[in-house]
Structures are given as structure tokens and as C-alpha cells.
Amino acid sequence: MSHDPSRTHAVIDLDEDYPEIREGVQRICADYPGAYWRALDEKEAYPSEFVQAMTDAGYLSALIPEQYGGTGLPLRAAGVILEEVHASGGNASATHAQMYTMGTVLRHGSEAQKRRYLPEIAAGRLRLQAFGVTEPTTGTDTTKLRTRAMRDGDTYVINGQKIWTSRALYSDLMLLLARTTPLEEVRRKTEGLSVFLVDMRTAVGNGMTIRPIKAMINHNTTEVFFDNLRIPADSLIGEEGRGFRYILDGMNAERILVSHESLGDAKWFVRTASKYAGERVVFDRPIGMNQGIQFPIARAYAQTQAAELMLRKAAALFESGRPCGEEANLSKLLSAEAAWEAAEACMQTHGGFAYAREYDIERKWREARVQRTAPISTNLILAYIAEHVLGLPRSY
Numbered sequence: 001m002s003h004d005p006s007r008t009h010a011v012i013d014l015d016e017d018y019p020e021i022r023e024g025v026q027r028i029c030a031d032y033p034g035a036y037w038r039a040l041d042e043k044e045a046y047p048s049e050f051v052q053a054m055t056d057a058g059y060l061s062a063l064i065p066e067q068y069g070g071t072g073l074p075l076r077a078a079g080v081i082l083e084e085v086h087a088s089g090g091n092a093s094a095t096h097a098q099m100y101t102m103g104t105v106l107r108h109g110s111e112a113q114k115r116r117y118l119p120e121i122a123a124g125r126l127r128l129q130a131f132g133v134t135e136p137t138t139g140t141d142t143t144k145l146r147t148r149a150m151r152d153g154d155t156y157v158i159n160g161q162k163i164w165t166s167r168a169l170y171s172d173l174m175l176l177l178a179r180t181t182p183l184e185e186v187r188r189k190t191e192g193l194s195v196f197l198v199d200m201r202t203a204v205g206n207g208m209t210i211r212p213i214k215a216m217i218n219h220n221t222t223e224v225f226f227d228n229l230r231i232p233a234d235s236l237i238g239e240e241g242r243g244f245r246y247i248l249d250g251m252n253a254e255r256i257l258v259s260h261e262s263l264g265d266a267k268w269f270v271r272t273a274s275k276y277a278g279e280r281v282v283f284d285r286p287i288g289m290n291q292g293i294q295f296p297i298a299r300a301y302a303q304t305q306a307a308e309l310m311l312r313k314a315a316a317l318f319e320s321g322r323p324c325g326e327e328a329n330l331s332k333l334l335s336a337e338a339a340w341e342a343a344e345a346c347m348q349t350h351g352g353f354a355y356a357r358e359y360d361i362e363r364k365w366r367e368a369r370v371q372r373t374a375p376i377s378t379n380l381i382l383a384y385i386a387e388h389v390l391g392l393p394r395s396y
């Protein structure tokens, strides 16, 4: 077989584990223990101090290239940052959107937009944490979304509604997907959608209204209403009508990053369950002597290890510029399921104490569950694998 020098090799280096990043993130997380997250959970508050500490340490600019003021790290290093937050018992949802929504600006924004926004985001002076895609009536069927952006001179006028727009109350900028050409007028339903970078500091009160949603987890999530919101035409990212493609371009990175969060959760649950199983004595022996307690934890550990290997493969392919849709989706599926199995094992191991808030297990259990629904639900990943990997007919 001849060697093609232009082909980049994807290498999974098992020793590349970013120990210095892990230690650095662990040091920050040590200042934000379970009690901190529990208090926020009860008040449905935002972890502003934690976000500031992560920003100051440069972790949230991991994926912004150095020329725009970031640290320019590989995707896997960014994933490790999120993973360590979750493995420490915390939650990175307040910070993670910046990592993946920023990628759309980086890949498809103009040089002027990149120079204007990326250094400010890297320095933490501008927060890009809101991502407005999901709508109440269209759900996963994104191309049917109804929010309209109509060009009017040197502005766009936006009308419509988003739902589950997380962190909108704590963000300065929103990456918004809206329809610029009606569905009936496009050849393919994926056309006619556009991406905008909306400055929320001027939008709120001038056509944009944000209402918090009371949710099962503290995710600072909201409904956002657009009523004749007028934004400058240069808020458009890339070309008008190509926005759906731009959002899809960022999906593999997003899948890989959020898989790391599940992996961190799975590690926290396995560690917490194993410790308790070794210490808790019932019937004069540690409960961990019972196979009924051991086996679910051991199984969750095996699933966690398998998910981590797939995640390493996805990141290696991504980094070498090779297609990684299959691996990114498999990582998302396997890591969310590993976290859920580990969460269940940890709940069961702790018996009634799992329900006591001070153990953090019920909080982490609620938080881990979301990854089976958002940002993409398990069914849609299975549908992707069936269609794009196994060649089965499209089911929707």
C-alpha cells in the first residue's frame, strides 16, 4: 500500500492526559466544593465566582487561538477541563457553551468579527454563553424553526421565540439561529437559515425578553422572546442562508466536549460509590462485600473506560482533521449512558443516604440525566448511527 504524505495520521496517545491541566482545574474546584453547588442549586443561582476563577486561569479561552488572545489548546485539552470540573463534583454547564459556540464565530465569522469579539471573550470581558436554537413548536426538527430575521436596510428585524436558552441572563452575546428565507421558498429545508451574533446588552428591553424556566436542575435556562428586535446587519455570521451548515459544522466538537462532562460525572459516581461501599457496614461487614453492590459499580467502571476510549478516538480524528461524526456521536451515547449507569449504582449503593442533599448524589444524579436528552437526545444519536454508519433508511 503506498503512503500518502498529505494524509494526516490520527494518533491516540494514551500518555497524553494533560496532568497539569487536570491539577490546575482540581485546584480551582477545591475552592468550590459540594456545599457551593448545593447552595446554588437551592437558590437556582449562577456560579459567577467559579466562572470568574476559570476565566482568570485562562481555561475558558482554551479553544480561542493565541492570535486572538486565547490559549489555543487542542479540543481534547478543552474536554479535559470540563471533565475535571464534573469529576470534582461540580458542574461546567455555566461555562461550556463559550467553548463550542465560539467555534462558529472562529470558523465562519469575518476577520473583523473575530478581532472584535474573540479577544474580549478570551479576556472574560464579554460572555458568549447563550445559544438560541431550540424552539417550543419545532423541537429536534430544527429546520422548521419559526424565528424569522428579515433584512431591513442595514439591520435585521427578528421575531419569534426560543426555549431552553441556557445562561441567557448571564451572557452578553447570543449565537442565534433564525430563518431568513421562508421554508416554502428554499430548494432544501436546510437552506435559508442564518446565524447571528446578537449583542444582548442592547437587545434586552428593546425587543428581547428573557424569562427563566424552573427546571429539574440548576441550568439557568430560559425562554427568549423576540418582538421586532432590530440588530445591525453586521451581526450576521458568514453568508446569509448557510447558518444550518455552520451549526452542523460545530456539532462534532460540541459532542466531544459534552461527552467529557459525562465522563467526569461517571468518574465521580464510581469513585464516590466505591468509597462508600468499602466503608458502610451493614450485617457486620462492608456492603461492598456483596456482589449485588460490587457488580453495578464494576459494570459502570467498565462502561466509563469504554466511553473514554471512544472519546480519545473521536478527539484524535478531530485533531487530525479527519471525519469523526461516527465517533463523536458514539462518544456522546456511551459517555451519557456510562454516567447514568454510574449514577444509578451510586444512588443504590448509598441507600437512603443518597436522598440526603448533603451527599450531593441526588444533585449529581439529576444533573447527569440531562445528557441523555440535551444537547441531543439519545434517539437522535441512534438515528444518526443507523442512517449514516449502518446505511439504514432515514427514519425521519
Ligand SMILES: Cc1cc2nc3c(=O)[nH]c(=O)nc-3n(C[C@H](O)[C@H](O)[C@H](O)COP(=O)(O)OP(=O)(O)OC[C@H]3O[C@@H](n4cnc5c(N)ncnc54)[C@H](O)[C@@H]3O)c2cc1C
Pocket (backbone or CB within 6 Å): 130, 131, 132, 133, 134, 138, 139, 140, 141, 163, 164, 165, 166, 167, 215, 219, 221, 370, 373, 374, 375, 376, 377, 378, 379, 380, 383, 395, 396
Ligand atoms: C437543561 C436543558 C438545557 C438546554 N439548553 C439549550 C440551549 O442552551 N440552547 C438550545 O438551543 N437548546 C437547549 N436545550 C434544548 C435541547 O437541545 C432539546 O431539549 C433537545 O434537543 C430535545 O429537543 P426537544 O426537547 O424539543 O424534544 P423533541 O424534539 O420534542 O423530542 C421529544 C422526544 O422524542 C424523540 N424523537 C423526536 N423525533 C424522533 C425521531 N425521529 N426518532 C426517534 N425519536 C424521536 C426525542 O429523541 C425525544 O426523546 C436544553 C434542554 C435542556 C433540558
